[in-house]
Amino acid sequence: MSSRTSPAPRAALAACPPYVQGKSAIAGMEKPIKLSSNESPFGPSPAAKAAYLAAVDELHRYPDGSQRALREALAARFDVEADRLIAGNGSEELILLALRAFVDPGDQVVLSQNGFVMTRIHALAQGAEVIEVAEADWRVSVDNILAAVTERTKVVAIANPNNPTGTYISAAELRRLHAGLPADVLLMIDSAYGDYVVAPDYDSGIAIVRTASNAIMTRTFSKLYGLAGMRIGWAYGSPDVIAAIQRIRTPFNANAPALAAATAALGDRDYADRVRDHTIAWRGRMAAALADMGIPVVPSVTNFLLLTLPADSGLTSKGVAAHLLERGIIPRPLGVSGPGNSLRITIGTEEENLAFLAAMESCVRRVPSPVQ
């Protein structure tokens, strides 16, 4: 008989690091400027809010388990097959379900060094051996990933654009990655930030998934559409991949107000376009202003910037974060969990961005210049 006094969780769970959420409050501060979680500073479109409010009268009904309205709206918008779409409680749930459907204990899951933290946690919880592949120049390295794939590899997962780097690989590179994988390896493409990318050589994964038998792309309403609190995401996958996930998802994994709000958000294209254009304009302005201060920024196609503090600048991610927090601004320092001495900053409203830049100016000025 075991001497345990409580049930033992599965052994794989011991290897799972806890997820650390971005800081969302500053003690004693009423309304901090939250630039730590890549949320939209504008919130959802008025149409999405109205759909959410209207859903209140139907809260006693189960959601549409077939998720038909949202799937059909997505199919029309992205020119994909509705029966190959699935919605989830955030795209994060769909990443979890894909890993659960395909990964057995001991299988290898190949991840890029800077991908989505939750992908790694879910793979570890599955009992997978996680192989993390180095990036090159802050970008996903297709060569390094392909070199890491072995007979035991079951899944290759990347975020494109990547987080926290903000970079992307081109459609041609993505094609090369897919073409280099054995047909029995599942390629998972997390395109949470795909809605911000206007580069003509970008493929969110739709073009690959359309004809592949071993690929899935996940997307979200948490970022551009401002619905992070609703928890609603979607995936487009190869027919067999979607069928496997359908078998294990709970029938009502996407709740009714979330389905309604997301469908409405998708319909308000002007609003989404305006948010995207604001983000792109300020992303450029902020990167330029930071470069003028001597702070390099990784070129981003997303709604955030990765500030890489030079070793000789006297600036540390911890020190800069403390300086910003004193001024009511919450960044995401990545000194420990992410790349080296860096901070991730979400693009905010004009007012928030200007406050951030002013705080950075005063931070940089405060540090004595290095002796020449």
Ligand SMILES: *Cc1c(COP(=O)(O)O)cnc(C)c1O
């Ligand atoms: C924000 C984010 C997501 C979105 O997760 P949701 O569960 O849809 O909110 C997925 N992947 C990455 C890389 C992200 O940064």
